[in-house]
Amino acid sequence: MPVTSTRELIIEKADTLFYEGGYEATSFAEIAAAVGISRGNFYHHFKTKDDILNAVIRRRVMSTRIMLDSWQADGAGPRDRILSFVHMLIANRSKIMAFGCPVGTLCTELAKLDHVAQTHAAEIFGLFRDWLAGQFRVLGAGDRAEQLAMHILSWSQGVAVMAVAFRDEAFIRTEVARIESWLSALPNLPHAAKESQCS
């Protein structure tokens, strides 16, 4: 028995292919070729294509949780932790310029396909939102914590879309710097964030 099971390998390869080529456009044949198994063998592991999609989303949810936990553990404070999130745009810039954000692009594709898994995929955004809201709460944002979380999440999504449209790395860096200075300008006293200049 291999260290990584065939099932896990299928999910892993499908994850990459769904990201880089889109869910609908990725065929069983492509996934099978990437894994190195026959198409027929496929159905021993997954009954339908939707099953693979759900497994891929579950995998992404799990890896997101792990990533957020590590940011939580490693970050010196809430601002530093939020920066971990923001700096994903820099770290993954090449892939983002080529394929966009994995979460955003999947959600929009599933929306157009009117796919049942759309809600499931949006859960990943939910994880980021809740975690970010937690950081803003520590910064004293109070009731506005969730709104600020959605704002920064939305901001990063906009950057990803424009980055893929114009293939512009400089734009990513400019916007990340903008987010950083917006974040430093946020007061950290309780309730003081309610009249931030930028809100």
Added chain:
Amino acid sequence: MPVTSTRELIIEKADTLFYEGGYEATSFAEIAAAVGISRGNFYHHFKTKDDILNAVIRRRVMSTRIMLDSWQADGAGPRDRILSFVHMLIANRSKIMAFGCPVGTLCTELAKLDHVAQTHAAEIFGLFRDWLAGQFRVLGAGDRAEQLAMHILSWSQGVAVMAVAFRDEAFIRTEVARIESWLSALPNLPHAAKESQCS
């Protein structure tokens, strides 16, 4: 001869279907059914699916130009004109929550498909960027006009992505209000924008 030619009708219906269902997922049969012609008749007007895509993009470029011209003519000033752009998010909120932004979602889909028309589709963003930069230039933004244009374009794209992911109309309104106050906070003296609080 009809007022609207069959060719124009095909482009119009394809435009809607590509937006609502995605380019790849939309078949000739669906477009033909929407127009009310047979599949075979289709190829009298368009040789390939890519031809339709290009025609759809050309149509969108033209209608964008017309829209920008009307905003230019009707707006009382640059801030007012920029608000015309921003308020598209409110006016089209239902469609945006269901299918995202027509331009952003097409660009990301074509990027994943590695489609040659990707650059063509990004031209639409280019029109908005240049027009918005013109408005910011009137506001005295100088060299930063284009950067501010990209910022507000990116901002609206982020809102569209999150709106489709969470189907949240309140979020759209909150962010639009945020953009409005950000815009009013921008100084309109030449060079004064370089140290705006939010930049």
Added chain:
DNA sequence: GTCTATAGCCGGATAGAC
């Protein structure tokens, strides 16, 4: 310009041997 008919391919999915 519009139709029907059909070619040819590739998609997801199944059956059954090994």
Added chain:
DNA sequence: GTCTATCCGGCTATAGAC
């Protein structure tokens, strides 16, 4: 658990009648 062989349907695209 993996394979080959195959079904069925929908797809793009073509041919040719009207």
